[in-house]
Amino acid sequence: MRISFTLNGEPQNRQVNPFDKATSILAEQCGQESVKTSCAIGRCGACTILVDGKSANACLLIAAKMDGTDVVTAEGLGARADAIIDRLRQNGAIQCGYCAPGLLISLVALLERAPDGDKLERQELETVLAGNLCRCSGYTALRKAILALSS
Amino acid sequence: MNAVTGLEEKLRGTFRYLAEGQPEGTLHGALLTSPLAHATIRRLDVSAARSLNGVHAVVTAADVPSDFLMGTAILDRPPLARAKVRFQGEPIAAVAAETKAIADAALALIAFELEPLPIVSAPRDALDEGAAKLHDSGNLCSDFIYSRGDARADFEDCAHVIDHTLTTPRQVPAAMELEGGICIPSPTGIELRAATHSPFYTRSLIASMLGLPDKEVRVIGSPIGGSYGGKEEIHIQPVLALLAWTARRPVRLVLERSQSMAFATTRHPFEIALKIGCDRAGRLLALTADVLVDNGAYASFGPEVLDTGMECIQSAYAFKSVSLRGRLAYTNNGVGGAFRGFGALQTLTAIELAVDILARKASIDPLAFRRINLAGANDPGPLGQAIIPQPELSKVADALSALPVWRDETPSQRYLSGTGYALVRKGEGFAGGGPNGASGVLALTLDGQVTFQSSLVEMGQGLESTVRNILLASFDLGDADICCATGSSDAGADSGPTSASRGTQIALRLIRAGKMPFLEKLYVGAAEILQVPMDALRLGPGGFYQRMAPQNKPDLSLSDLAASAGEIVTRIDIPGIETTQAGVKVHTLFTACAARAGVRIDRWTGQVVCTGLDLLPACGPPISPLAFHGQMTGAGAQALGFCLTEHQPYEEGTVMARNFDSYFIPTIADVPDINVHPVTWLAPDDPVGIRGAGEIGLNAAAPAIANAVASALDAAPTHLPVRPEWVLGVLARQGRTP
Structure with missing residues (x-):
C-alpha cells in the first residue's frame, strides 16, 4: 500500500507492506539513521519519534499507521532542541550516544507538554524517561540537566 | 569542555556509528545459529541456499582454515561452529544476499542435522568425572592456586571466624548498539568497520583467517555505541569479513537483540566460598577462598578473568595468610568474557560482604574494621608482587569516614533501610606479560x-x-x-x-x-x-x-x-608498567576506590531499591572532569544492575532472557543520584599521576550496595541479584514479615 505523511516537514509518499514497521521505513527508506533499532520490542526507546507531536516507539508502530500523520525524528528537531542540547552538554549527560536521539525526542515531547512555568517533578521525569534506556551514564547528569532546565 | 566529542551530532542523530551509512549495493548479512546448546553437526548442506537468486555468499566452517581458532591464553573457538555446537545461539552458517527477505529465505534453505549431546549446565557438574566434555582437553579450562603463610594454623589463632558463599549473576553487557558492522572488500583486501577495542589485534586475526597480509586489512574500530568489555571480544567480525571476501561485495551484518542476548559474551558467574578470621583486636589473620567459575563454552578471556578475580580477592586488606583456589569450568551456558570489572567485581563483592559479616561478629564498626586491616602504603601487592606504592589507600579510608551522614530514612512499618560500605582496589592494565606497552x-x-x-x-x-x-x-x-x-x-x-x-x-x-x-x-x-x-x-x-x-x-x-x-x-x-612473578599473573599498578550505598527494602514485596550511592575513586586529578564523573555514575548504575536486577539465566543450556522484557537493565527510575567525590591525592612521586576511571567505580559500588542490603536485613546476600523471594524468605525466618 502507499502512504503519505510528512517527515520533518517534508511530504513523503512511500510504498509499504502491511507488516513493515515504522523503524524500517524511516531508517532504511527515508535515511533517518536517528531512528535506531536496538531492542525492537518497545523497551529501550532508541527508536523514539514524534507522531503528531506525541512520542512513540517506531519499532511498535506499523508503518501504515504513519499515513496522514506528521512525523518528526531527532534529525528534524532543529531549534526546538537547542536549549535541551546545551544543558545536556554542560552536564556531560551523553556518553556513547546511541540512545541519544530517542532520548532527545522524549525530552522535547515532555518539556513542550509541560505548561509554561510549571516545574517538572522528578517523578514525572523518571516516569517518562524510564522508556529510554541508557547503559552508559547512570542518568545522574541527565536528571540534573533537565530538572534544572525546567525550574 | 565536552565530556565526549560529537555530542550534538549524537543527539540529533547525524553521528555515524560503524554499521550505519553503508555504500550503495551493500548486501544484507544474516546468521544461522544453533537451536541446541550441545550437539554434533551430522549434516550441513548449503547448496540450495547458495543457488538461490540474489544470494552472493553462504559460508560455514568449511570456508575457514581448519586450524583457525580464536582466544587469548587458550585458542579454542572457531568463528563458525566446526563439527560441534557448544552453546545455543552459536553461529553455524552465514549468508549475504541482496535483501533481508532473500537472506532469510536462504537461511531457511540450509539443511542441517544436529545430534544432541548431554548438556553441561552447571560448572560443578562440568568438573565431575564422567561429565560430557565440551572440548577434548576436558572441562577444566584453567585453574589458579596461591598460598601465603599457613592459613590453617592462623585460623586456630582467630577469635572470630566466618564463612560466606556468594553466587554472582551472568550479567550481559547489553550495549544499546548491537554487535555488527560493515565490511567492504577491494580486489586485494578488505575494510572492516566494526567495533573493537583493539584495531591492530583484530586486523592481524582477520588477516590470518583470510590468508591476507596485515596491510591488506584495514580495521576501523570506533566510534562504538557502548561496549563495557562486550565488544572487546571478537564478535561477528570474522563472519562478516568472510562474507564480504567471499561475495566480493560490501556486506552489512548486525545482530538482532535476541541473537545478541545468546551470542554476546557475558560476565562470568562466580561461586565464591570464603572463610576469613580475625583476632580479638580485629586484625585479619587468615583467608581461604574456593572459587568456581562458569566459563561457558569457549575460553575467551576466562583464564584472565579468573586470574584477575583471584588477585583481587583480598581487596585492599593485609591478611597474614591466604590459601586461594580458583577453577574455571566449561559449560554450555553461552560464552563468558570481558566485562567491566573483569572478575574483580565478583570477588571484591564477596570479600567485602565477608568483611562486614566478620566485623559485625567482632562488634567492630565496619569502617574501623577496614582501617585496622588496610594494606600499608609500601606493602607488596596481594600476591606478594612489587607494586606501585599505594599511600592513597588511607586517604580513601579517611574520605569514606568523612562523608556527611545520610539523611535518615523515616522508620516505618513497611520499609527497612540499610547503609553499606566498601573499600577496594583493582589492578589497572594487564598482568605482567600482557600487551602493556x-x-x-x-x-x-x-x-x-x-x-x-x-x-x-x-x-x-x-x-x-x-x-x-x-x-x-x-x-x-x-x-x-x-x-x-x-x-x-x-x-x-x-x-x-x-x-x-x-x-x-x-x-x-x-x-x-x-x-x-x-x-x-x-x-x-x-x-x-x-x-x-x-x-x-x-x-x-x-x-x-x-x-x-x-x-x-x-x-x-x-x-x-x-x-x-x-x-x-x-x-x-x-614500555608497560609491569612486573612478572613466577607461577601467578600479577598487576603492578593498582587503583583504589571506596563507596557508600543506601537501600530501602519493602517488607511487603521484598523489593530492594537503591536510595543513594557515593563513590570515592582515587584516580588523581580528573583530566576531563565531566567524562570522569560520567564513568563513575555509569559504573554505579551497572553495579546496581549486578546487585539488584540483572541476570541471564540458562536452563539446560537454553537462554531464558532474550530481550529487555526479561532482562532488566536499570532505568532512570531505578538509579538514584550518584555522588562522586574524587580523592585526587596520589603520592607526589607516583610514576603516572593518574589512574584509569573505567572500572573502579563499579568494583566499589557493587559491594557497597550488597552490604547495604546485608545491613538492612541483618543477613548477607548469598546470590546476586538479590531476589524479592529471597528477601521475603529471610524476613520470614527472622519473624519480621509484616
Missing part, C-alpha cells in the same frame, strides 16, 4: 594541526576529549590547533587494547614521552624557516611567535610550518 604518534599534519594518533578507541568514555585536554595541557596551543585521531589500524602505531581502564594512562604517558622530541622537531623546523635561533621562538596558539617582538598573530602559523617543512612526525613507544 604502547605506541602512538605525535604529528604536525599538513593541515597544520598537532595531532595525537593512536589506535585507542572511543566508545563513549570520552577518550577523545581526554586526549584533547592532555594536548592542551602539554602544548600552549588553541583548541583549533589540536586533533585526536583514534580508533583504527590507520594509526601507524599500535597502542594496544583500550581496556582494563588503561586508555587515559596510555594516552597521557605517550604524549608525555613524545612531547620533548616532537617539540624539538617543530622548533628546528620553525627556526630554519624564520631564520632565527630556536630560543628566540615560542610556540603559542596558532603557531610560532618571536619572543622579542610579541605579535597578536603568530610569525609562522602551524599550517605554514607544515607547508614548508612537510608533515612532522614523532613516533612514540612506551
Whole structure:
C-alpha cells in the first residue's frame, strides 16, 4: 500500500507492506539513521519519534499507521532542541550516544507538554524517561540537566 | 569542555556509528545459529541456499582454515561452529544476499542435522568425572592456586571466624548498539568497520583467517555505541569479513537483540566460598577462598578473568595468610568474557560482604574494621608482587569516614533501610606479560594541526576529549590547533587494547614521552624557516611567535610550518608498567576506590531499591572532569544492575532472557543520584599521576550496595541479584514479615 505523511516537514509518499514497521521505513527508506533499532520490542526507546507531536516507539508502530500523520525524528528537531542540547552538554549527560536521539525526542515531547512555568517533578521525569534506556551514564547528569532546565 | 566529542551530532542523530551509512549495493548479512546448546553437526548442506537468486555468499566452517581458532591464553573457538555446537545461539552458517527477505529465505534453505549431546549446565557438574566434555582437553579450562603463610594454623589463632558463599549473576553487557558492522572488500583486501577495542589485534586475526597480509586489512574500530568489555571480544567480525571476501561485495551484518542476548559474551558467574578470621583486636589473620567459575563454552578471556578475580580477592586488606583456589569450568551456558570489572567485581563483592559479616561478629564498626586491616602504603601487592606504592589507600579510608551522614530514612512499618560500605582496589592494565606497552604518534599534519594518533578507541568514555585536554595541557596551543585521531589500524602505531581502564594512562604517558622530541622537531623546523635561533621562538596558539617582538598573530602559523617543512612526525613507544612473578599473573599498578550505598527494602514485596550511592575513586586529578564523573555514575548504575536486577539465566543450556522484557537493565527510575567525590591525592612521586576511571567505580559500588542490603536485613546476600523471594524468605525466618 502507499502512504503519505510528512517527515520533518517534508511530504513523503512511500510504498509499504502491511507488516513493515515504522523503524524500517524511516531508517532504511527515508535515511533517518536517528531512528535506531536496538531492542525492537518497545523497551529501550532508541527508536523514539514524534507522531503528531506525541512520542512513540517506531519499532511498535506499523508503518501504515504513519499515513496522514506528521512525523518528526531527532534529525528534524532543529531549534526546538537547542536549549535541551546545551544543558545536556554542560552536564556531560551523553556518553556513547546511541540512545541519544530517542532520548532527545522524549525530552522535547515532555518539556513542550509541560505548561509554561510549571516545574517538572522528578517523578514525572523518571516516569517518562524510564522508556529510554541508557547503559552508559547512570542518568545522574541527565536528571540534573533537565530538572534544572525546567525550574 | 565536552565530556565526549560529537555530542550534538549524537543527539540529533547525524553521528555515524560503524554499521550505519553503508555504500550503495551493500548486501544484507544474516546468521544461522544453533537451536541446541550441545550437539554434533551430522549434516550441513548449503547448496540450495547458495543457488538461490540474489544470494552472493553462504559460508560455514568449511570456508575457514581448519586450524583457525580464536582466544587469548587458550585458542579454542572457531568463528563458525566446526563439527560441534557448544552453546545455543552459536553461529553455524552465514549468508549475504541482496535483501533481508532473500537472506532469510536462504537461511531457511540450509539443511542441517544436529545430534544432541548431554548438556553441561552447571560448572560443578562440568568438573565431575564422567561429565560430557565440551572440548577434548576436558572441562577444566584453567585453574589458579596461591598460598601465603599457613592459613590453617592462623585460623586456630582467630577469635572470630566466618564463612560466606556468594553466587554472582551472568550479567550481559547489553550495549544499546548491537554487535555488527560493515565490511567492504577491494580486489586485494578488505575494510572492516566494526567495533573493537583493539584495531591492530583484530586486523592481524582477520588477516590470518583470510590468508591476507596485515596491510591488506584495514580495521576501523570506533566510534562504538557502548561496549563495557562486550565488544572487546571478537564478535561477528570474522563472519562478516568472510562474507564480504567471499561475495566480493560490501556486506552489512548486525545482530538482532535476541541473537545478541545468546551470542554476546557475558560476565562470568562466580561461586565464591570464603572463610576469613580475625583476632580479638580485629586484625585479619587468615583467608581461604574456593572459587568456581562458569566459563561457558569457549575460553575467551576466562583464564584472565579468573586470574584477575583471584588477585583481587583480598581487596585492599593485609591478611597474614591466604590459601586461594580458583577453577574455571566449561559449560554450555553461552560464552563468558570481558566485562567491566573483569572478575574483580565478583570477588571484591564477596570479600567485602565477608568483611562486614566478620566485623559485625567482632562488634567492630565496619569502617574501623577496614582501617585496622588496610594494606600499608609500601606493602607488596596481594600476591606478594612489587607494586606501585599505594599511600592513597588511607586517604580513601579517611574520605569514606568523612562523608556527611545520610539523611535518615523515616522508620516505618513497611520499609527497612540499610547503609553499606566498601573499600577496594583493582589492578589497572594487564598482568605482567600482557600487551602493556604502547605506541602512538605525535604529528604536525599538513593541515597544520598537532595531532595525537593512536589506535585507542572511543566508545563513549570520552577518550577523545581526554586526549584533547592532555594536548592542551602539554602544548600552549588553541583548541583549533589540536586533533585526536583514534580508533583504527590507520594509526601507524599500535597502542594496544583500550581496556582494563588503561586508555587515559596510555594516552597521557605517550604524549608525555613524545612531547620533548616532537617539540624539538617543530622548533628546528620553525627556526630554519624564520631564520632565527630556536630560543628566540615560542610556540603559542596558532603557531610560532618571536619572543622579542610579541605579535597578536603568530610569525609562522602551524599550517605554514607544515607547508614548508612537510608533515612532522614523532613516533612514540612506551614500555608497560609491569612486573612478572613466577607461577601467578600479577598487576603492578593498582587503583583504589571506596563507596557508600543506601537501600530501602519493602517488607511487603521484598523489593530492594537503591536510595543513594557515593563513590570515592582515587584516580588523581580528573583530566576531563565531566567524562570522569560520567564513568563513575555509569559504573554505579551497572553495579546496581549486578546487585539488584540483572541476570541471564540458562536452563539446560537454553537462554531464558532474550530481550529487555526479561532482562532488566536499570532505568532512570531505578538509579538514584550518584555522588562522586574524587580523592585526587596520589603520592607526589607516583610514576603516572593518574589512574584509569573505567572500572573502579563499579568494583566499589557493587559491594557497597550488597552490604547495604546485608545491613538492612541483618543477613548477607548469598546470590546476586538479590531476589524479592529471597528477601521475603529471610524476613520470614527472622519473624519480621509484616
